Every structure is written in C-alpha cells, then in structure tokens.
Amino acid sequence: MELAAIEDLVREGGARVSRRAFVDNDVYELELARVFARCWLYLGHDSQLREPGDYFTAYMGEDPIIVTRGDDGVISALLNSCQHRGMRVCRSDSGNSRYFRCPYHGWSYNENGKLVGIPRLKTGYFDELDRENLGLVRVPRITNYKGMIWANWDPEAPTFEEYLGGMKVYLDLMLDRIPGGLEAVEGVHKWTIDGNWKFAADNFVGDMYHVPVTHGSAHSIGLRQAWSDLGYQINPGNGHGFGGEYGGLSAAENETSYTPYIKQIRAHLAEQNGDYINKIVPLGHMTIFPNFSALDTLRFRTFRVWNPVGPEKMQVHAWAIFDKALPDEIKQSIRQQYIFTFGPSGVFEQEDGENWSQSTRSTRGWIARQYDLNYSMGAGHEEPVEKVLGSNLPGQMGGIWSEINQRGFYLRWQQLLKADSWNTIREEEKALGADK
Amino acid sequence: MNAVSSELLREVEQFLFHEARLLDERRFEEWLELFTEDTHYWMPIVSTRERGNREVATESELAYFDDTKETLRYRVKRLYTGLAWAEEPPSRTCRFLSNIQVEQNSDASLELSTRCNLMVYRTRLETDRDLFIGTREDVLRRVNDTWQVARRSITLTESVLDANNLSIFF
Ligand code: FES
Ligand SMILES: [Fe+2]
Numbered sequence: 001m002e003l004a005a006i007e008d009l010v011r012e013g014g015a016r017v018s019r020r021a022f023v024d025n026d027v028y029e030l031e032l033a034r035v036f037a038r039c040w041l042y043l044g045h046d047s048q049l050r051e052p053g054d055y056f057t058a059y060m061g062e063d064p065i066i067v068t069r070g071d072d073g074v075i076s077a078l079l080n081s082c083q084h085r086g087m088r089v090c091r092s093d094s095g096n097s098r099y100f101r102c103p104y105h106g107w108s109y110n111e112n113g114k115l116v117g118i119p120r121l122k123t124g125y126f127d128e129l130d131r132e133n134l135g136l137v138r139v140p141r142i143t144n145y146k147g148m149i150w151a152n153w154d155p156e157a158p159t160f161e162e163y164l165g166g167m168k169v170y171l172d173l174m175l176d177r178i179p180g181g182l183e184a185v186e187g188v189h190k191w192t193i194d195g196n197w198k199f200a201a202d203n204f205v206g207d208m209y210h211v212p213v214t215h216g217s218a219h220s221i222g223l224r225q226a227w228s229d230l231g232y233q234i235n236p237g238n239g240h241g242f243g244g245e246y247g248g249l250s251a252a253e254n255e256t257s258y259t260p261y262i263k264q265i266r267a268h269l270a271e272q273n274g275d276y277i278n279k280i281v282p283l284g285h286m287t288i289f290p291n292f293s294a295l296d297t298l299r300f301r302t303f304r305v306w307n308p309v310g311p312e313k314m315q316v317h318a319w320a321i322f323d324k325a326l327p328d329e330i331k332q333s334i335r336q337q338y339i340f341t342f343g344p345s346g347v348f349e350q351e352d353g354e355n356w357s358q359s360t361r362s363t364r365g366w367i368a369r370q371y372d373l374n375y376s377m378g379a380g381h382e383e384p385v386e387k388v389l390g391s392n393l394p395g396q397m398g399g400i401w402s403e404i405n406q407r408g409f410y411l412r413w414q415q416l417l418k419a420d421s422w423n424t425i426r427e428e429e430k431a432l433g434a435d436k
Numbered sequence: 437m438n439a440v441s442s443e444l445l446r447e448v449e450q451f452l453f454h455e456a457r458l459l460d461e462r463r464f465e466e467w468l469e470l471f472t473e474d475t476h477y478w479m480p481i482v483s484t485r486e487r488g489n490r491e492v493a494t495e496s497e498l499a500y501f502d503d504t505k506e507t508l509r510y511r512v513k514r515l516y517t518g519l520a521w522a523e524e525p526p527s528r529t530c531r532f533l534s535n536i537q538v539e540q541n542s543d544a545s546l547e548l549s550t551r552c553n554l555m556v557y558r559t560r561l562e563t564d565r566d567l568f569i570g571t572r573e574d575v576l577r578r579v580n581d582t583w584q585v586a587r588r589s590i591t592l593t594e595s596v597l598d599a600n601n602l603s604i605f606f
Contacts, residue, residue, distance in 0.1 A: 093483040093595060187481045187498030191597035217519040221510055315596060320498060332496065339502045340510075345479075345602035347514055350522035353600035358561075 014407025015376040022196040036061030042292035056094040079137035166236030166394030180325035195356030204293035206405025224253035231400025239412025241405025244284020276389040300338040378402030522603040546578040
C-alpha cells in the first residue's frame with residue numbers, strides 16, 4: 001500500500017477512520033505483517049502450563065502457535081507448522097507431551113521445537129538433512145509478565161515493559177492484588193464472530209458509550225441500576241487504553257459474594273497508593289494493543305484475544321480469571337458470573353458479537369467504503385491523568401463517554417502500518433520528544 | 437438404572453417434544469415453568485484433546501451455560517425487554533430431538549434420566565445460519581402429575597463454536 005493511502009485511513013487525530021480499515025484485503029495483509037508480526041501478543045496464562053510437558057495451542061495473527069513448558073520450566077512458543085510440508089504438528093487444544101509427531105510423514109519435534117526424529121533419514125535423506133536448522137520456527141521473544149505469557153516475532157521490538165509504556169502502572173493494578181497472583185479457570189471459551197477484529201479491540205479499549213444502549217436490557221431486567229455520567233477513559237499511550245465507571249465497572253450492578261472481597265482488596269491498595277485507587281479499581285474495560293482485551297469488574301475478570309481470520313472474521317479466545325488465594329466458593333461465584341454475563345451466551349456479550357458482525361457486513365459495500373467512521377467524541381477535552389487523579393499518573397484522560405482511547409488505538413495502528421520497522425518508530429518518537 | 441414401560445417412554449418423548457416446541461414458538465415464559473426451582477442448566481465447553489484425555493469440562497471448569505433457575509429467569513425476562521438486540525428481531529429456530537433413551541433412576545424414584553441427540557437450526561436476519569448439534573442429558577422429576585427438568589446438561593460437538601453468540605436455549 002502507498003503511504004498516502006495509509007495516511008488516508010486515519011485522519012483528524014484519530015477522529016475519522018476509513019471503513020476500508022475494516023474490510024480491505026490490502027490493509028489486512030499489511031496489518032498481519034506490520035501489526036501482528038511486530039507487536040507483543042497475548043498467548044495465555046501460565047496457570048495453563050502447570051507441569052513440564054504441558055502445552056496449549058494459540059494464535060499470533062493467523063499463525064497457529066504451540067505454547068509449551070519444557071523440563072527446565074522454560075516456556076516456548078513455536079509455529080505449529082511442520083518444516084517439511086507445513087502440516088499442523090499439534091492438533092489438540094491442550095495436553096501434556098514431550099514431543100509432537102507430524103501426522104503427515106512423521107517428523108518429530110520435542111517440546112522446545114527441536115527436530116528429533118525423521119523417518120527414513122538414511123534411506124531417504126542419505127543422512128544429509130540439515131536437522132539443526134529444521135526445528136519448528138520459534139517465536140524469538142517471549143515473556144512471562146506476572147503470569148501473563150506474551151510473545152513477539154520482531155527481534156527489534158521494544159521490551160514488553162517498554163511496549164506497555166504508561167499502561168504498566170495501571171495493568172499492575174489488575175495483576176498485583178493479593179499475594180499468590182492470578183489463575184485462569186480451566187478451559188477457554190472459543191468462538192467465531194463474523195466481524196473485523198478491530199471492532200472488538202476498539203470496543204474494549206474505550207467504548208462505554210455503547211453500554212447503556214447495547215446492554216440496555218441488563219438495566220431493564222433489574223441486573224443493574226441506570227448508568228451515570230461519572231467515569232473515565234484513560235489513554236496511557238502506545239495504543240493501549242482502559243476505562244469505566246468511577247468506583248469500578250459494574251459498581252451499580254447487584255452485589256455478588258465476590259464484591260466484598262474486591263472492595264477490601266481495593267481499600268488495601270488505596271492505603272498503599274492513594275485515594276485515586278477507589279475511583280479506578282477494578283479497572284473496567286481494557287485493550288492492550290493490538291488484540292488483547294480484559295474486563296476487570298466487581299463481579300469477575302476476563303482476559304480475551306481477538307484473533308483475526310481474514311478481514312471479516314475473528315476467532316475469540318476468552319478466559320475467566322481470578323486471584324489464586326480466594327476461597328473456592330468465591331472462585332466458583334466469579335466463574336458463574338462471568339459465564340452468565342460474558343462469553344458466547346453472556347447476557348452482555350451476546351449483543352456485542354451481533355454489533356461487530358453487522359458493522360463489518362454493512363461496511364463492505366463500495367459506497368460505504370467511501371465514508372469514514374466517526375471517533376470524535378470528547379476530542380479536544382482530554383486532560384492529563386495527573387491533573388484529574390493526581391499521583392503522577394501517566395497518560396491523558398477523558399470522561400466516561402470519551403473516545404480518546406479509540407483515537408489513540410487507531411493512531412498507533414496507523415503508525416505501525418506506515419513504519420517499515422520498529423527502529424523507524426523509535427526515530428520518529430525521538431524526533432517528537434526533541435520537538436517538545 | 438431400569439428400563440421404563442413403552443407408555444412412559446412415549447409420555448416422556450411427548451414432554452420433550454412439547455418443550456422443544458415452546459422454544460421454537462418463542463413461548464419462553466411457559467418454557468421456564470417446565471424447570472424445577474433447584475434446576476441446573478449446564479453446557480460445558482468441549483476441547484479437542486488427544487485420545488484418552490477428557491474432552492468435556494467438569495462442573496468447576498468453564499462452561500457455555502451454568503445457570504440456576506434464577507439466572508434462567510433473567511435470561512427469559514431479557515427476551516421480553518425489546519432491548520436484547522441479539523434476539524431483536526428474533527432468531528427463527530427449528531429443533532430436532534432423536535435417539536431418545538429413558539431410564540428410571542431407581543424403582544421408587546420420582547426421577548428419570550433421559551438422553552437424546554439434539555439438533556438446533558437457527559437462522560436470523562438475512563443470511564445468518566447456525567447449526568448446533570449435540571447430546572442432551574436431562575434429569576426429569578415428577579411434580580404434580582407432570583414432568584419438570586431438574587437438571588440439564590448439553591454437550592455440543594464443537595470445540596470452537598462457529599456462531600456469533602448463543603442467544604437461544606437448548
Ligand atoms: S509435513 Fe510434516 S513430516 Fe511431512
Ligand atoms: Fe459490550
């Protein structure tokens with residue numbers, strides 16, 4: 001794609017985004033190369049790999065990945081595609097195995113991806129095969145950040161913490177709650193939505209605006225009180241963002257047995273960090289650029305990844321998350337609350353999938369593609385987080401209905417599409433910094 | 437487990453067909469009355485696993501539905517708000533039940549176990565089409581001369597649901 005065409009996709013500081021961004025094949029191909037092959041992507045939680053030999057399968061963009069724990073405890077991410085003819089070597093969602101034997105011709109790889117077995121090595125290959133260089137392709141960068149497993153294909157990419165940037169202090173408020181860390185409920189919700197992955201990511205990064213309407217039925221049936229205008233959207237930079245109601249997302253929902261716990265945890269965090277904690281913990285809805293999202297509420301927590309499957313389809317992987325140290329009975333309540341409200345049958349989430357598929361479908365037409373989508377809400381009314389919440393907090397913020405985070409998301413997306421490498425982005429950012 | 441008489445088998449089949457019809461005709465409030473107050477309505481997730489490994493989640497693991505009568509009531513109520521957009525306009529569904537087996541839990545028991553294969557075809561809006569196929573196991577309880585569902589467990593055959601959502605009942 002030409003630079004001018006990419007410039008055209010996101011304009012006016014992110015307030016206008018071309019509909020081509022959601023349905024155009026050229027944009028999608030560039031996205032796979034310059035966003036998914038370059039950014040830190042979430043693979044899963046280390047509680048999914050308890051024992052040496054445990055593995056699960058995931059996606060990075062459209063690339064199938066096996067995530068394994070070796071005997072040394074080290075976690076590896078491997079391209080799930082045989083070096084011989086590309087066959088998928090691991091066809092299970094999860095399990096325990098010391099090797100993966102390709103079902104096509106039988107090449108075998110160990111849990112570190114090393115090629116350890118080749119049928120007919122002598123009679124077929126005359127012992128001349130370059131075995132050392134034919135291991136499964138390894139994702140070169142992988143990190144376990146407080147239990148979250150993230151990986152990155154690009155050796156030039158910033159470290160995960162640099163990549164988080166201003167988001168780190170906020171993400172930590174979701175991860176460091178009580179000693180013992182987090183744990184994923186056993187099992188992953190997997191389903192497909194006929195929509196572009198960005199509609200989901202942009203919804204979770206900053207869209208409280210849809211909640212009273214899309215999820216209006218929750219109020220009508222008495223699951224929660226009406227929505228107030230009090231809340232926040234925080235854009236800490238790098239395309240990430242989160243937001244919610246002051247007092248925690250679902251503050252106005254009926255209490256569950258988890259509510260007193262999270263309130264107690266919050267009071268403790270507030271003592272350590274300051275009063276702003278009472279406003280923004282739990283953190284609400286969130287996206288870490290590009291396609292990891294979370295909900296952190298007074299009822300449950302969920303992590304999810306929106307895996308692209310072509311421009312007009314995504315495969316969602318979603319987890320229910322709780323603090324390991326919570327009593328069993330509370331964990332079960334969190335699990336049930338999550339299933340009831342989110343996931344494919346969730347009384348909130350059902351509507352989201354419908355929106356994103358219909359938005360995508362209605363964008364495909366030639367005429368529709370000539371028009372932009374509007375992300376202007378609250379533009380020009382952003383303020384430094386520090387000014388509103390104090391405590392040297394990073395980033396800019398808007399009110400509960402502001403689309404500040406979506407603008408940040410699409411500007412970052414455009415920056416990546418335009419740049420030929422992370423180094424270019426670094427240079428750009430350095431130049432910007434020098435300007436200031 | 438004991439086999440049941442052919443009259444009882446027929447009665448139970450008719451009950452299940454009636455229940456499926458209430459759903460297809462969107463008579464959700466009447467449908468809800470067919471569940472006991474202590475009912476458990478459950479659809480575990482299914483994973484693709486190596487042979488010999490457990491594919492179906494346990495009750496403490498993740499599920500697509502894990503409902504009590506109270507949460508089912510919320511789900512039903514929601515459908516009458518006019519704001520549940522995933523069912524507005526409503527899906528059209530057609531349910532097929534087959535391979536029905538019925539067993540008495542014990543001689544004196546007022547409970548029966550049933551197992552059937554279930555196929556639910558859903559179309560909505562212009563061209564949305566979903567086919568859900570699986571196995572359903574119910575515990576039916578005799579209450580005031582009729583049957584009620586005391587426990588339902590639905591296991592779909594898919595490990596990745598190929599549907600935008602599960603906004604219908606099974
Ligand atoms: S494709 Fe894997 S061994 Fe041939
Ligand atoms: Fe939503």
